[in-house]
Amino acid sequence: MEKTVNQRAWFLVIPVLILVAFSSIIPMMTVVNYSFQDTFGGNDFFWVGLEWYRELLHSERLWDAFGRQLLFSSIILLIEVPLGILVALSMPKKGITASICLVLMSLPLLIPYNVVGTIWQVFGRADIGLLGRALSDLGISYNYSQNAFDAWATVIAMDVWHWTSLVALLCYAGLRSIPNAYYQAAMIDQASRWSVFRFIELPKMRGVLMIAILLRFMDSFMIYTEPFVLTGGGPGNTTTFLSIDLVKMALGQFDLGPAAAFSLMYFLVILLISYVFYTVMITADKDEAQS
Amino acid sequence: MSPAKKNASAHKPKVRLSIVVMTVYLLFLLVPIYWLVIMSFKSNSEILGMFTLFPADFTLKNYQTILSDPSWYMGYVNSFIYVSLNTVISLSVALPAAYAFSRYRFFGDNHLFFWLLTNRMAPPAVFALPFFQLYSSVSLFDTHIAVALAHCLFNVPLAVWILEGFMRGVPREIDETAFIDGYGFTRFFTKIFVPMIAPGIGVTAFFCFMFSWVELLLSRTLTSVEAKPITAIMTRTVSASGLDWGVLAAAGVLTIIPGAIVIYFVRNHIAKGFALGRV
Numbered sequence: 001m002e003k004t005v006n007q008r009a010w011f012l013v014i015p016v017l018i019l020v021a022f023s024s025i026i027p028m029m030t031v032v033n034y035s036f037q038d039t040f041g042g043n044d045f046f047w048v049g050l051e052w053y054r055e056l057l058h059s060e061r062l063w064d065a066f067g068r069q070l071l072f073s074s075i076i077l078l079i080e081v082p083l084g085i086l087v088a089l090s091m092p093k094k095g096i097t098a099s100i101c102l103v104l105m106s107l108p109l110l111i112p113y114n115v116v117g118t119i120w121q122v123f124g125r126a127d128i129g130l131l132g133r134a135l136s137d138l139g140i141s142y143n144y145s146q147n148a149f150d151a152w153a154t155v156i157a158m159d160v161w162h163w164t165s166l167v168a169l170l171c172y173a174g175l176r177s178i179p180n181a182y183y184q185a186a187m188i189d190q191a192s193r194w195s196v197f198r199f200i201e202l203p204k205m206r207g208v209l210m211i212a213i214l215l216r217f218m219d220s221f222m223i224y225t226e227p228f229v230l231t232g233g234g235p236g237n238t239t240t241f242l243s244i245d246l247v248k249m250a251l252g253q254f255d256l257g258p259a260a261a262f263s264l265m266y267f268l269v270i271l272l273i274s275y276v277f278y279t280v281m282i283t284a285d286k287d288e289a290q291s
Numbered sequence: 292m293s294p295a296k297k298n299a300s301a302h303k304p305k306v307r308l309s310i311v312v313m314t315v316y317l318l319f320l321l322v323p324i325y326w327l328v329i330m331s332f333k334s335n336s337e338i339l340g341m342f343t344l345f346p347a348d349f350t351l352k353n354y355q356t357i358l359s360d361p362s363w364y365m366g367y368v369n370s371f372i373y374v375s376l377n378t379v380i381s382l383s384v385a386l387p388a389a390y391a392f393s394r395y396r397f398f399g400d401n402h403l404f405f406w407l408l409t410n411r412m413a414p415p416a417v418f419a420l421p422f423f424q425l426y427s428s429v430s431l432f433d434t435h436i437a438v439a440l441a442h443c444l445f446n447v448p449l450a451v452w453i454l455e456g457f458m459r460g461v462p463r464e465i466d467e468t469a470f471i472d473g474y475g476f477t478r479f480f481t482k483i484f485v486p487m488i489a490p491g492i493g494v495t496a497f498f499c500f501m502f503s504w505v506e507l508l509l510s511r512t513l514t515s516v517e518a519k520p521i522t523a524i525m526t527r528t529v530s531a532s533g534l535d536w537g538v539l540a541a542a543g544v545l546t547i548i549p550g551a552i553v554i555y556f557v558r559n560h561i562a563k564g565f566a567l568g569r570v
Contacts, residue, residue: 012391015384027421090309110550173562222414243416
């Protein structure tokens with residue numbers, strides 16, 4: 001559909017601009033301001049230039065948190081994307097069972113983040129939780145608040161539990177848009193289940209899969225509440241991801257300068273990656289429009 | 292007849308496999324929730340003393356505690372107030388903007404559209420401190436409107452994207468016919484266009500509601516007493532008091548219920564909403 005050029009459309013966008021400017025640009029400017037200054041308390045600020053950035057780039061704490069964050073995001077993507085596709089392929093196509101599955105699957109997506117943390121906190125405890133109790137009855141020593149590996153396993157299981165349905169729902173929506181004729185053609189060709197998936201379903205799911213990966217990457221990259229409630233970033237610092245570290249720095253220790261510099265670098269990383277994803281997404285859109 | 296039959300029998304094992312996958316997956320999703328719900332009906336001594344798969348001593352006391360104590364139930368009221376405010380604000384500014392993006396080309400439209408997306412992608416942790424200072428300086432700290440405005444950071448872009456997706460599906464001819472018939476823009480928009488995309492608006496409202504409802508970091512940072520949301524009250528209970536597990540579980544269950552009710556109505560559109568209107 002061809003859009004017409006109309007500069008007056010700007011008037012329709014102005015309310016959004018004002019609102020988002022208020023809630024995004026002004027706070028962002030505060031952050032930029034702090035990142036170049038230091039204070040001895042009160043309102044005495046003085047200019048320190050790039051000092052905070054230099055310090056942070058050499059800070060082991062930041063790089064460790066960044067490494068943990070990357071590892072976490074990669075692991076959950078590697079689990080959630082294939083699992084989501086598998087679930088989407090297994091979902092009933094229509095009828096009451098499809099509705100029930102949709103509703104039940106969406107349930108974890110609508111639970112407040114800290115309640116998700118609470119659910120798993122309770123669920124995993126060895127004394128009162130079903131999971132913790134079952135594992136210890138099986139003779140597996142499991143304690144997510146003491147053992148780093150258990151903490152990681154629990155945080156990852158929690159994220160898989162929380163968000164796999166998102167990937168599955170998007171893939172399911174993509175699958176349903178495939179016309180039946182494609183499957184009939186495949187049947188005539190006696191195509192195997194694998195080639196149906198590889199040559200019909202996967203290409204048709206590409207667009208939604210891109211969105212799913214984009215969303216999952218971004219949201220996992222800024223995950224805060226769930227691990228904060230579950231482990232508080234511990235044991236030690238083993239599950240301290242970037243957002244947890246940042247909040248600790250900004251609101252806990254009130255280190256305005258470093259926290260601000262941290263924020264900006266954090267935001268720039270996300271911006272860069274989301275720009276790459278966005279470009280890929282738009283190109284995919286165009287390809288689809290042409291074919 | 293016979294090829295179809297043969298085909299059906301060839302497909303049977305696969306159908307069974309998919310049922311197994313679905314059952315295991317749904318069990319994985321539901322067991323932790325089941326545990327929370329069950330715990331909310333147990334007394335504290337049962338939770339800590341015995342290990343039961345089903346409440347031996349079924350009690351509603353935990354819910355009673357929450358529903359009779361203002362410091363608990365006001366949390367739900369506060370959450371509802373700022374979430375509703377946020378939904379109304381987001382929708383009313385996003386509707387015209389989404390229309391502009393879906394119908395017209397104008398200077399900088401693509402860049403603007405991407406810039407909106409970056410706000411959806413901004414980590415709330417980055418904004419926690421500046422928001423705290425901004426809203427304190429305009430003396431809006433600890434008010435519902437402060438949280439509602441702060442959540443606009445990610446809900447307005449989301450609303451614009453989803454609505455744009457729905458509006459693209461409405462043929463342009465409708466706009467043109469209406470304008471030829473002498474409708475002004477405002478009258479056309481409110482009388483014809485908005486009713487036509489009502490399902491889209493419903494889904495968008497649902498998503499604004501939901502993302503504002505589940506968010507904790509910003510709403511906790513921006514409130515202390517007067518507008519404290521239920522989610523923040525819960526975390527305080529976890530860290531401070533001697534852990535009343537039953538009440539905590541009951542509070543958790545009560546936060547799930549609103550979403551669980553609404554989701555039935557939007558089940559067929561939920562994927563489109565999560566995909567920012569791009570399915």
